[in-house]
Amino acid sequence: MRIHDEFDFIQKIKPQSHIHREIVTGIGDDAAVFSPEHEMNQVICVDTMVEEVHFLKNLSTPFEIGYKALAVNISDIAAMGGFPTYFLVSIAIPPNWNEQELLGIYEGMKELASQFKIDLIGGDTVSSKNQLVLTVTVMGEVEKKKHCLRSDARAGDVVFVTGTIGDSAAGLSILLNKSTASSDEVKLFLTSRHKKPKPQVKAGRVISKLERASLNDISDGLASELNEIAEASTKSITIYEELLPLSPELLSLNSEERFNWALYGGEDFELVGTTSIESFKRLSRQLESELIKITKIGQVTDGPASVHLVRQNETIKLEKSGYNHFKR
Ligand SMILES: Nc1ncnc2c1ncn2[C@@H]1O[C@H](COP(=O)(O)OP(=O)(O)O)[C@@H](O)[C@H]1O
Ligand SMILES: Cc1ncc(C[n+]2csc(CCOP(=O)(O)OP(=O)(O)O)c2C)c(N)n1
Ligand SMILES: [Mg+2]
Ligand SMILES: [Mg+2]
Ligand SMILES: [Mg+2]
Structure with missing residues (x-):
């Protein structure tokens, strides 16, 4: 009706x-x-x-x-x-x-x-x-005074991300029949990650209690969100491809797209941010006890606002590309 x-x-x-x-x-x-x-x-x-x-x-x-x-x-x-x-x-x-x-x-x-x-x-x-x-x-x-800004990254910080990334974009690719999942379980996992993202409120609450942290959620893709932190903080960020947390389900697709999904796919709705080495240690312990995954993926240095990815022996500049409503 x-x-x-x-x-x-x-x-x-x-x-x-x-x-x-x-x-x-x-x-x-x-x-x-x-x-x-x-x-x-x-x-x-x-x-x-x-x-x-x-x-x-x-x-x-x-x-x-x-x-x-x-x-x-x-x-x-x-x-x-x-x-x-x-x-x-x-x-x-x-x-x-x-x-x-x-x-x-x-x-x-x-x-x-x-x-x-x-x-x-x-x-x-x-x-x-x-x-x-x-x-x-x-x-x-x-x-009061505990909100987490994109502009709070400092040189020496650890760059971290919660959960796994790239699943949502892989799920969308499966839904659009552009990729095939190896099993029904893998298909259900990845498409659910796309359709029913879990907002990371608990992790955000723990992060807000640290002395200082920069923070962003991943809607447009890791590369884009990291560029937002780098720009807002005027800092240089380096991440390592081998450290990116990819789910076993994503890896099982065996697709060459996996790193593109993780870096540029978007809609992960995980949290990405930076904090001091000491705070990161405490954060890891606290989230571990809550069974929330958090991974160190790189570090912050002084230098021009930019994001670089180390892939084997190469260093690649990660542009602020990802999902952009008017660039497709
Ligand atoms: N049309 C608009 N009018 C006013 N503010 C906007 C508009 N679009 C976006 N913003 C503001 O710009 C900032 C970035 O927006 P956006 O990139 O959509 O953030 P997010 O990716 O976190 O949802 C936010 O502060 C948001 O409130
Ligand atoms: C049919 C379809 N095509 C493409 C996408 C992928 N997609 C759409 S919007 C978007 C980015 C996030 O949305 P946006 O409105 O930019 O959120 P914000 O950054 O404001 O939080 C992505 C990856 C999708 N979810 N569904
Ligand atoms: Mg956001
Ligand atoms: Mg928005
Ligand atoms: Mg948003």
């Missing part, structure tokens, strides 16, 4: 109750009102997902699309060292999406929202002529 009434649709997606007591009024008025109870800095970000640019309707379920739209935003809160609290959703709906599919998108968001204990407090519903556009705003909190 096509949706026939904007207000009726809003009633259907309105939460029955809230997790946070600070909410004075949520969905149902001109704007949401909340009154923060404690002395934290507020963090806020927004990212949009557009049909055919960020997802294809025939390759992802509505649930997965909703899940990912919220996940990518929680990832940006994690990349600041914060934890999420509230979110707002703006949805532009074309005629070929029915109500059941649209409610499915909200179900996907709800799964992640309950996992991270965050409340839907507002949004907007409009019609669109062709593509579905989903814009999610997430609010969060971080202790």
